Amino acid sequence: MDITHKVSNSINIIQLGGRFDAHEVAPVVAWLKGHAEAGKVNLVVNLAGVNFIDSTALSTLVQGLKHCREKNGELHLCCMQQPVRVIFELTRLDKAFSIYTSEEEATAFQA
Template identity: 50%
Template sequence: MQIIEEITPEKLTLRLSGRFDAHETPQVRQKFTEHAPKNALIDLSGVTFLDSAALSTLVQAMKNCRERGGELTLANMPQPVRIIFELTRLDKAFNIVNAPDAP
């Protein structure tokens, strides 16, 4: 999986592409540990597969952002990823947008 990182004082942005699974989650967790962001945006437009470990990583990331008074936003979900979110009803829990530059 490829991760493109952008960090500003307001927000951490990660653009992910490829397979997001248990083998790749440590990289994403590391980014959140390293930057401890209040607000974050993860662009999932390039993600081709996502498993329960990846979903759990996103849940943890959102929990951490909320504990700091911020929010995690997920952007540009491809249809197969959106189906997983609907199946797990996490689409109701996350802030999901279609614009890449969402807050």
């Protein structure tokens, strides 16, 4: 999996590419946990390059959302490919997350 990090509008963003599955979650868990513990609780996960997501990866994102909300923050998702979007819809996680079509929309909230 390809992972890049950046900051836009004072929002920390992680961009993922490839398969996001049980074998690839460790760096994402570390990134989410590290930012939440540092008090940077408004985060964006850009899934533009993700073509497959499994239940472990979904659980990782749910835990990240939980940690952000516990500290009055938010975890936004953006740029999902259709196969990944279908998984979120089937699991009804599209109701739990704020999902945006672009990174610009996802970073528009206040830091």
